[in-house]
Amino acid sequence: MTANGIAQLSLNQKTLNRYSLPAAVAECVRAGIPAMGLWREPVQQHGVTEAAELVRSNGLRVSSLCRGGFLTTDSPEERAAALRDNRLAIDEAAQLGAPCLVLVVGGLPNGSKDLAGARRRVVDTLAELAPYAERRGVRLALEALHPMYCADRAVLSTLEQALDIADPFPENQVGVVVDTFHVWWDPKLFEQIERAGSRIASFQVCDWLTPLPADVLLGRGMMGDGHIDFPPIREAVRRAGYTGDTEVEIFNDEVWATPADKVVDTMIERYLHLV
Amino acid sequence: MTANGIAQLSLNQKTLNRYSLPAAVAECVRAGIPAMGLWREPVQQHGVTEAAELVRSNGLRVSSLCRGGFLTTDSPEERAAALRDNRLAIDEAAQLGAPCLVLVVGGLPNGSKDLAGARRRVVDTLAELAPYAERRGVRLALEALHPMYCADRAVLSTLEQALDIADPFPENQVGVVVDTFHVWWDPKLFEQIERAGSRIASFQVCDWLTPLPADVLLGRGMMGDGHIDFPPIREAVRRAGYTGDTEVEIFNDEVWATPADKVVDTMIERYLHLV
Numbered sequence: 001m002t003a004n005g006i007a008q009l010s011l012n013q014k015t016l017n018r019y020s021l022p023a024a025v026a027e028c029v030r031a032g033i034p035a036m037g038l039w040r041e042p043v044q045q046h047g048v049t050e051a052a053e054l055v056r057s058n059g060l061r062v063s064s065l066c067r068g069g070f071l072t073t074d075s076p077e078e079r080a081a082a083l084r085d086n087r088l089a090i091d092e093a094a095q096l097g098a099p100c101l102v103l104v105v106g107g108l109p110n111g112s113k114d115l116a117g118a119r120r121r122v123v124d125t126l127a128e129l130a131p132y133a134e135r136r137g138v139r140l141a142l143e144a145l146h147p148m149y150c151a152d153r154a155v156l157s158t159l160e161q162a163l164d165i166a167d168p169f170p171e172n173q174v175g176v177v178v179d180t181f182h183v184w185w186d187p188k189l190f191e192q193i194e195r196a197g198s199r200i201a202s203f204q205v206c207d208w209l210t211p212l213p214a215d216v217l218l219g220r221g222m223m224g225d226g227h228i229d230f231p232p233i234r235e236a237v238r239r240a241g242y243t244g245d246t247e248v249e250i251f252n253d254e255v256w257a258t259p260a261d262k263v264v265d266t267m268i269e270r271y272l273h274l275v
Numbered sequence: 276m277t278a279n280g281i282a283q284l285s286l287n288q289k290t291l292n293r294y295s296l297p298a299a300v301a302e303c304v305r306a307g308i309p310a311m312g313l314w315r316e317p318v319q320q321h322g323v324t325e326a327a328e329l330v331r332s333n334g335l336r337v338s339s340l341c342r343g344g345f346l347t348t349d350s351p352e353e354r355a356a357a358l359r360d361n362r363l364a365i366d367e368a369a370q371l372g373a374p375c376l377v378l379v380v381g382g383l384p385n386g387s388k389d390l391a392g393a394r395r396r397v398v399d400t401l402a403e404l405a406p407y408a409e410r411r412g413v414r415l416a417l418e419a420l421h422p423m424y425c426a427d428r429a430v431l432s433t434l435e436q437a438l439d440i441a442d443p444f445p446e447n448q449v450g451v452v453v454d455t456f457h458v459w460w461d462p463k464l465f466e467q468i469e470r471a472g473s474r475i476a477s478f479q480v481c482d483w484l485t486p487l488p489a490d491v492l493l494g495r496g497m498m499g500d501g502h503i504d505f506p507p508i509r510e511a512v513r514r515a516g517y518t519g520d521t522e523v524e525i526f527n528d529e530v531w532a533t534p535a536d537k538v539v540d541t542m543i544e545r546y547l548h549l550v
Contacts (some may be wrong), residue, residue, distance in 0.1 A: 024411040113504035119462070150460035151502040152485045161462040185425035187394070187436040210427045214489035227426040229388035 010063040011270055012204065012249035014038035019184055021046045025058050026259070031264045035061040037204075037247040038096060040089060050097045061140060062250035063096040064141065064177075064202045065089065071125035072118040072155055079125065086129050093138040099244070100141040100201040101133065102177055107152040118155045123165055127249045130173040140159040141201035142166060142178040146185075148216060156271055157190040159183050175201025178237055179249070181220050184228045193236040200242040205230060205275055206250045213253070220251040223270040230275040246275060282356045284546055285338040287312035287524035296321045299535070306539045310336040312479075312522040313371060317362060329372045332393060338520040339416065339452075339477045340364065340373040346400035347381035347393040347430055354400065361404050374519070375476040377416045382427040393430045398440055399416065405448040416476035418452040421460075423491060425427055433456050433466040441474055450476025454524070456483055456495050459503045461464065461501055468511040472534050475517040479493055480505060480550055481525045488528070494503040495526040496547040505550040521550060 011033050016024045021042050028036055036055060043051045043065075044151050055062055068089040086103075089176060093101040103124045110116065126140065133140050140160040145154035156162055162176040167259030176199050183189055185208075193200070212219045235245070248267050255263055276468060280437075291299045292505055297318050303311055318326045330337055343364040348354050361378075368376040380397045383390060401415065408415050417437040418445050420429035431437055437451040451474050458464055460483075468475070483499030487494045498505060509521070521543050 108502055111383075113502055115459075115504065147424065147460040148487065151366060151483055157460050164462075170545065183420040184390075185432050188431060207425075207427055212491050214425065216423075216487050216491070227383055227388055229390065 006033060006268055006271065008035075008244035008245045009033055009107065009268070010035035010037050010061070010247040011264065011267070012066070013039050013042060014066070015248055015250045015255065016260050019095055021261050022054060025060065026056055027260045027264050028060055029058050030261070031268060033264070033268070034059075035245045035247075035250060037064045037066060038062055038098065039066045039209060040092060042075045042110050042187075043092065043096065048092050048095050055096070060097040061245065062096045063247050065093040065096055065101050067104050067143075068140070069103035069154075071103070071108040071122045072109060074112060074121065079121075083128060084126065087132055090129070090133045090138050091135050094136040098138065100139040100175060102141045102143050102202060104143055104156045105108045105156045107150065107155060115150070122156065126165065126169070126174065130169050134170070134173045139172060139175050139201050140258060141175045141177045143179060144182055145151055146182045158186055158188070159196065160188055163192060163196055163199060171198055175199045177202040177203040177204060178233070179204050180230060180233055181266045184208055184233065187231070190236050193233070193240050198239055198241050200237060200240055201244075202247065203234075203237050203242055203244065204247045204249045205234075206248060218247070218251050218253050221275045222250060222252070222255060222266060223248070230235045246271070254266065281308060281543055281546065283310075283450070283520045284308055284312035284543070285312050285336070285520035285522040286539065286542070287316050287341070287522045288317060288338075289341070290525045290530065290542065291535050292522055292526075294535050295412050296326055297329060300329055300335065300537050302535045304333050305536070306543060307369040308539070308543070309334075309336045310520045310522075312339045312524060313373065313391055314341045314343060315336055316364070317461070318367065319348055321443060323367050323370050323377055327390055330371070335504060337371045337373040338522050340368040340371060340376050342377045342379050342418075343376035343415070344429075345381040346397045347384060348379070349384050349396065350388065354396075357364070358400065358403060365404070365408045365411050368413040373413065374448060376415040377418050377477060379418055379420060380429050380431045382425065382430060382436070390425070390430060390468065397431065401440065401444070401449065405514050406446050409445070409448045414450050416450045416452045416475050418448055418454060419457055419459045432506040435463055438467060438471055438474060446473055447466065450474045451477060453508070454479040455503050455505060455508055456481050459483055459508065464508070465511050468515050473516050474514060476519075477522065477523045478509075478512050478517055478519065479522045480509075481523060493526050497525060497527070497530060497541060498523070498549045509550055528529065
């Protein structure tokens, strides 16, 4: 159990997927949750300026903005478009007061089997974005996704790989996400969390369920419903020096079908007892 | 394309899942495939002595026996039973002339979240089995399974972890499996294949499909149907010193519904052109 109650708990907006931004903000206020992880699409739908005003006027911190990335394309046109879109995402993060923009780097380009090439392009494209992000006061947060998404979502598959990519960049430009769902299985997890130190830009939690649901993108479960032992990971992240919020980010049809207040109350209870 | 045609191609029996051992043997003979990877259940069904006689009299090599393992239990009774069963599997491998017994180490025990503990027990149990296997002339082949199986099938998740576990054992006691499906995503794959050297006891191929099917155990595809670039992996395995067979092991409902001769002909063609 964390020492300070829910003072560092953040609700990732995706956990209340079918609710609007104002409804999610209202839920945080009702439950006393002090921070939110925001997603670009619902923020854009609400208007970025209005969204920034909404969270500020309700006294909420923004712990992260999800997400930029998709940097693996081998087409010059798509690459230029991706750079434009990521710069826009960085601007949005700055406007929202989000300390970091989470990057999901993208999978193999359509029809390509060149995994090494896709990984090289992530590094090259990141180098173009990082100075821009720094000028806006936004940190790029590389998110290693579970290896089962390597082909179609993110060729960045482990925390070690994320740190290898981040190494050449100043820490205030490029950090990493530790998301329990994606990294809990990794035999080198604790070694790499220690190595990460102040590179850790975001800490996200949810559980690993079995059997995986038919749509593996929706396998992220409420803490306690799966197999992950959270406290050792949370403690390692704190020991490494991370002082930010713990974001609960759940993609799950059942959770999404549940009323927001029930999801949030369960989330708080599980967070206090299991994380 | 491999230089020597199908002289080192092995049909893993699972690829023809709904066929009997004699039917699978007959297919190999028809198609000129010189080796088979066998599975314990159909071999036991046929009779181990009779199976050994059947493959030998048809001039086939046995490239591996699948599978022992399930070494993670925290119950003394289940552990004793697992040791008994693995010794039996080693005896069967010896009788069949299989150079190695593939080990799928097992997932978290029911209700347990102690991943580190499960991984420790794999090492402890392996230490009891390895000398027994050596006396029977059978090598134990640790198979790293894709991290998506960590909770429920195998807490052994990367080639690096398999090699770390194998390190203290003599090479003729404990080797490792390189299975493209399980390891293709790994950023350290080529480094670890080189490190593996003569620890490589088995090389298995099949493709990674997207989207993953509803039952993720059946996501293994025919080479060419998915995202894996085989030649660099095959070359790395050869460069590391592996001189054994390449086993094609496919778990896939569509492949299993296809007539054996069509599966085998496709497999040979894909092997010659893509592996």
